[in-house]
Amino acid sequence: MIKAGIVGGTGYTGVELLRLLAQHPEVEPVAITSRKEAGMPVADMFPSLRGRVELAFSTPDEAPLKSCDVVFFATPNGVAMQQTRELLDAGVKVIDLAADFRIQDVAEWSRWYGMEHACPDLVAEAVYGLPEINREAIRKARLVANPGCYPTAVQLGFLPLVEAGVVDTSWLVADCKSGVSGAGRKAETHILYAEASDSFRAYAVPGHRHWPEIRQGLGRMAGRDVGLTFVPHLTPMIRGIHATLYARLTQEVDLQALYEARYADEYFVDVLPAKAHPETRSVRSVNLCRMAVHRPQGGDTVVVLSVIDNLVKGASGQAVQNMNLMFGLDEQMGLTQIAVSP
Amino acid sequence: MIKAGIVGGTGYTGVELLRLLAQHPEVEPVAITSRKEAGMPVADMFPSLRGRVELAFSTPDEAPLKSCDVVFFATPNGVAMQQTRELLDAGVKVIDLAADFRIQDVAEWSRWYGMEHACPDLVAEAVYGLPEINREAIRKARLVANPGCYPTAVQLGFLPLVEAGVVDTSWLVADCKSGVSGAGRKAETHILYAEASDSFRAYAVPGHRHWPEIRQGLGRMAGRDVGLTFVPHLTPMIRGIHATLYARLTQEVDLQALYEARYADEYFVDVLPAKAHPETRSVRSVNLCRMAVHRPQGGDTVVVLSVIDNLVKGASGQAVQNMNLMFGLDEQMGLTQIAVSP
Amino acid sequence: MIKAGIVGGTGYTGVELLRLLAQHPEVEPVAITSRKEAGMPVADMFPSLRGRVELAFSTPDEAPLKSCDVVFFATPNGVAMQQTRELLDAGVKVIDLAADFRIQDVAEWSRWYGMEHACPDLVAEAVYGLPEINREAIRKARLVANPGCYPTAVQLGFLPLVEAGVVDTSWLVADCKSGVSGAGRKAETHILYAEASDSFRAYAVPGHRHWPEIRQGLGRMAGRDVGLTFVPHLTPMIRGIHATLYARLTQEVDLQALYEARYADEYFVDVLPAKAHPETRSVRSVNLCRMAVHRPQGGDTVVVLSVIDNLVKGASGQAVQNMNLMFGLDEQMGLTQIAVSP
């Protein structure tokens, strides 16, 4: 059994990791830390885990993290970079669900995240954990930077187009909608039920931290810088991201065939038939990206619809997928549930 | 492998049954019928099943129901009673998720359901499928009447009090709240999103079909007729039932100890600690009834809070639990997922 | 024009008061205070008021409260009692939307609210602002204690029964469901969208502060202490309270006639026809209590369904209704909008 630790387990990615790891046949969660809640059984905070997860929160100092096989950071940005080296030195593999190791350009990272990076050398070593692009590198990695939720949905949606070089990458548009759990389990007014329900709005249009992450990913696929406009929106639902992607075709191509071929061997990406519209609930609670590709009125604009559960394929499920790869397990292990719908 | 058929699979209990059966290690779903949708792959109607359930709907005539080991009826009331005898005669076990076999008093049944019963003798044979009360009879049954959603939450909540004889059973109150999926997947105006969202209301206060079913169950526990007021409400959520139960104590009793003792060996009932308040999302997608018992201000009124997922412990999950019992399998098999929360 | 001040205007009752007062033909809002937000235009915090309310928040010290004709306290409990005497002495009428003056038994108040009362003599003077019961006293009052949201729905619902003496007042049950705005605009985890959406739960079953307030009101109507069990629940909707009330009849009575007669002259109470089920959205945004009375299966239990908008008839609308009475205006002035539905 793989011994797994979770640092910072009081948020939604933490409880979702526990849900998945507790049902994984080859993993035993052995530690979950929260300085603030130390001593409290996890199931007291998250009653959905009652009877299934016996762990209690412990302080980071007391938790047996160095004797784990893998440690997941489900922490705010800036925490993992302080603790990762010590864990790696102890032979522990690390998967960071926050953003500390996602951006290779450390100066760029500092601009967007507002702090100095504690370990630029580890950024250089870290592997970006999007298996559909980086599978082999992930298998060999000690340190994986788990992608952001929006970046997962957007990169997987644009990937076939950009890899095939059939769109103008100087003007890509990603109009994204997220459920409110994407904002985390923080006591903030703007995500109260009475504020976020029955309403819809964009946010961070002047600039969102996932913009440089997506640009980096698309730039790698394209082999050059891309022009990207990214607008995130808050939607009154709990889970789910819907990315609506726009690009201009530069040559004729059978879009449906292109998408089906690219993802033919990807268990966690499902290309819908032509003319379909994926709904976020069809991936609720599962590690799956569903997408459809359109060309409205036969014009030169391609529209891709890409949906994920932000807490699963957009966070904790993808982290488990990465863990499976890092430990040589079947990539699908523990990730084959069926979506809960309705 | 147990070969399972589903009659009437286009509603929410049908798709939920498929979700559970497709993940059950000892069951193979081999047929699902819908006269109207015959030929359509199930996953076209329910995209959450794409890639996991390959069945297509077939007409009842074409479906190999008689060669199944078990057939589930997820049909409107009045259908199962027409087809059950033929299946039983062919050696097939039957679990009816509708109401055809729930009420032993056939005249009473006719009054509430507005039709003649087709097979009163089978009503007499049918076992009421609430395992926490009827486990041994279910093990031996050919025909199980799967309980209604409200009746499950209410009966399990009142059970320890009534069995112990510590409340006045002449005036019991069950104030129940259901998510909208409880109304089924029918094209009706009053359950449209724009009608049912952001609003709350009671319905069927003059009389609801689950009232005689609950009264029958409580009456059996009490050994005499009970007085019951039952008021159902529609709540703007998808899944979940919350039953708030009121009764007047007739003697001193340690309520917490009574409840914990009664359900100590029941895997699918979870008694919360004193002063707790179960929330419906803590049982979302799982076969579990969570409850808490209160005695406000130390008065003579006991308040029980009982929650289930109406589609799982209130319907399809309980049906699988009954199937496990009927086939001598581990009662928990295929029903050990962790609730999806948030 | 009546000059109105609002103390503590950053919560939902504050913004709702502004919405109503800004549309009132005889009122001019002249001050709204918030120590924390002093200087910020109210419309920056509440964009729904842009272009319609030009006020900015001011500190309590700077605000011209003593030159107002009326001051509304939309503050946390314990604030109004500190400032009311000074305002009354300056000839200002005071309406407290919090609980400082609701409970006549000051010792009882202290037990439930956990603080010493600053001015018991003013409690004695204060008039409980439920116009359907206290209209004449309100007209003459300097100081009105605006009722709580649950107490409004519950007292209006029980009123005809208790006044007529036709039910056993020793065992009344009030099962109440509130939208999330009832919890206020506070940055607390349990009322986040991702926590409170798509779920339902009871809270405060061991004891809620509105229990003594309701008991006091029902006791006055009955002329003696009443036995009351009160269970509040949190419902995934923004606005609205649905009270489901249970009592045992002690004599025969035409319930429909009783209710229609009692409220025949009350503009803000609407008794629905027999067999109806009011929905909370039918009173969304308006100062109205809609109710229906039932006697299921002709038994001895009466069930009353009573709905209000917790922010209007349950708070700010009722405060304006009280203000109208206190200033000799038409009671309906500024309160005749039509509910927004769907």
Place this chain on the structure above:
Amino acid sequence: MIKAGIVGGTGYTGVELLRLLAQHPEVEPVAITSRKEAGMPVADMFPSLRGRVELAFSTPDEAPLKSCDVVFFATPNGVAMQQTRELLDAGVKVIDLAADFRIQDVAEWSRWYGMEHACPDLVAEAVYGLPEINREAIRKARLVANPGCYPTAVQLGFLPLVEAGVVDTSWLVADCKSGVSGAGRKAETHILYAEASDSFRAYAVPGHRHWPEIRQGLGRMAGRDVGLTFVPHLTPMIRGIHATLYARLTQEVDLQALYEARYADEYFVDVLPAKAHPETRSVRSVNLCRMAVHRPQGGDTVVVLSVIDNLVKGASGQAVQNMNLMFGLDEQMGLTQIAVSP
């Protein structure tokens, strides 16, 4: 008093019209038709109108439509074109909230709406009822084609850019999100609460009937055909449209100044300060379009966020605004409520 009739009043635009007209100081609603519900008081179907609207539905034949001053069609597409001529001939002004008179190219209209047009000459006469563009023509019109909901939000959002000629009109993107009331009050499965809640999806990406309407409007502003990609989405909220608009700047321009200047005199358009993000709830229940204009990272892409209440500025409110203009009333009359928020 203006005598107003409504044809087809059982949908959401019908009840919303009644809400607005019943509060309008110069209008008396005298007839509302529904063949199916003839005889039923409107308030029985829409309890929010109880005590405020005394009308009952009548058949189209019995209703005194020809003696009205104005008749609103809140019908499915294809009805108004059958009845308009007779009303116009009788001297009645007509406002069609459906699509019969919106598209000047009758052949194009037939392609999208799947029927022959009954009166192309009246299409030619009809004025497109977007007052911010067509105010003077509306004042003189007998027949107004009230714009669609998406077209209102999109055209108002793009208007300053296109009029000023500062963007490349060959590639405009309108990514739009609508609340579920936009789908109407029809008993259809896909808009059930349990289907549409807690999920998000696009629809009609291959082609939506509002696409030619928007293209026509933008084409008129631009003086030439425009290239437009329009993707509508269904959002789990009742009311509201959020249009996120993308265009490429072809010259330098002070966007904030451009928008503020264009709408300086428009009471029903509110340009937010720079960097703002309008939320749909800020216009809930009111006749207002709020918008903000952005230029992310100072690039060449302009992003406009435009929100309306689909039932008010997107339908019934705009119809009343048009009526005010047609009858020489103050344009704002009856439309000055404050948004209901939260």
